[in-house]
Amino acid sequence: AQTVTQSQPEMSVQEAETVTLSCTYDTSENNYYLFWYKQPPSRQMILVIRQEAYKQQNATENRFSVNFQKAAKSFSLKISDSQLGDTAMYFCAFRGGNQFYFGTGTSLTVIP
Amino acid sequence: GAVVSQHPSWVICKSGTSVKIECRSLDFQATTMFWYRQFPKQSLMLMATSNEGSKATYEQGVEKDKFLINHASLTLSTLTVTSAHPEDSSFYICSAPGNFGQGNYEQYFGPGTRLTVT
Numbered sequence: 001a002q003t004v005t006q007s008q009p010e011m012s013v014q015e016a017e018t019v020t021l022s023c024t025y026d027t028s029e030n031n032y033y034l035f036w037y038k039q040p041p042s043r044q045m046i047l048v049i050r051q052e053a054y055k056q057q058n059a060t061e062n063r064f065s066v067n068f069q070k071a072a073k074s075f076s077l078k079i080s081d082s083q084l085g086d087t088a089m090y091f092c093a094f095r096g097g098n099q100f101y102f103g104t105g106t107s108l109t110v111i112p
Numbered sequence: 113g114a115v116v117s118q119h120p121s122w123v124i125c126k127s128g129t130s131v132k133i134e135c136r137s138l139d140f141q142a143t144t145m146f147w148y149r150q151f152p153k154q155s156l157m158l159m160a161t162s163n164e165g166s167k168a169t170y171e172q173g174v175e176k177d178k179f180l181i182n183h184a185s186l187t188l189s190t191l192t193v194t195s196a197h198p199e200d201s202s203f204y205i206c207s208a209p210g211n212f213g214q215g216n217y218e219q220y221f222g223p224g225t226r227l228t229v230t
Contacts, residue, residue, distance in 0.1 A: 033217045043150075043203060045221035052217075091155060095217055098144060098209055104155045 002027045004094050006103035013082045014111050020067075021077040021106045023092030033095040034068065036077045039105075040088040048090070051075065082110045114140045116208055118222035125196055125229055133191045133225045135206030141186035142208035146219075147179075150203045162189040196229045203227075 003026045013019035025034070036048040051059045051068050059066050063080045079086055087110045092103040115138040125131050135145055143164045148156040160181050161169040168181035178200075180192040193200050205224045210216030 035218075042223075043205075044223045045156075045205065045207075047218060050218065089153070093219075095209075095219070098212060100146070100158075100209070100219055102155050105153075107153065 002029075002094055002096055002099070002101045004092050004101050004103040006092055006106050008106045009104070010107045010109075012109040012111055013079075015082055015084060017082055018078060018080045019082055019108065021079075021090055021092075021108065023075045023077070023103055025073050025075065025092070025094050025101075027073070027094065027096060029096045031096075034066075034075045035093040035095070036064070036066070036075075037091045037093060038086075038088045039091065040085075045091075049077065079108075084110050084112060086110050114138075114208070114210065114218075114220045116142075116206065116220045116222040118206055118225050120225060121223060122226045123228070125227070127197050127229055128195055130192055130194045131196055131227060133193075133204055133206075133227075135189045135191070135208075135222050137187045137208050137220070140208075142189075143186060144209055145183060145189040146207045146209070147181060147189075147191050148205040148207070150205060150224075152203075156205060159191075164189075193227065196227070198229045201227055201229045 005024045032053045034051045038046045038048045049061045049064050065078045067076045089105045091105045094101045117136045119134045145162040147159045159174045162181045162183040164183045183189040206222045207219050210218045
């Protein structure tokens with residue numbers, strides 16, 4: 001069975017600083033996809049970034065980047081130049097086939 | 113990108129009544145939709161997988177007779193909470209996966225429905 005683990009329930013960062021959110025997963029599949037979702041106070045799930053397991057290059061979307069270590073089954077999210085609008089719950093997610101699995105989430109607070 | 117809508121966004125009902133939540137894919141066809149329940153500051157908990165034209169697949173521990181799911185068309189899935197009780201109060205989210213076979217592996221979420229049972 002697939003599992004996704006986020007070991008940091010809460011984190012905080014000063015505005016304009018950089019923060020890294022951790023995620024590990026367990027799977028026996030070789031073809032899968034990884035995601036980071038943001039859930040702001042509105043509770044709408046927003047896709048932040050995605051990574052295909054077959055790609056070695058780490059995905060980057062503006063201030064957001066990932067460190068994908070396939071052998072270690074690690075998928076961390078780095079947020080650079082943190083902004084107040086980044087305050088939200090962040091969920092790491094795994095897709096294998098038509099099944100999705102979510103981590104328990106990390107509550108990130110950006111401090112002005 | 114693909115859009116999923118949910119209606120209503122917020123509903124208050126009295127204990128013992130039933131509530132229907134609609135989930136629509138607005139610009140794509142969804143043969144599969146997922147229904148999640150989320151408690152405050154917790155992760156999404158998959159309740160069931162809705163399949164167009166067939167019965168839904170419920171996760172272990174989810175009462176089928178209490179949470180009725182109907183996926184009558186390729187753009188609409190409904191979740192009916194029957195004989196609601198205060199413990200059913202929660203945030204319900206639907207989503208639709210992209211077509212994996214066509215290389216679309218994202219999941220598109222509705223904005224959620226906040227249910228309060230008094």
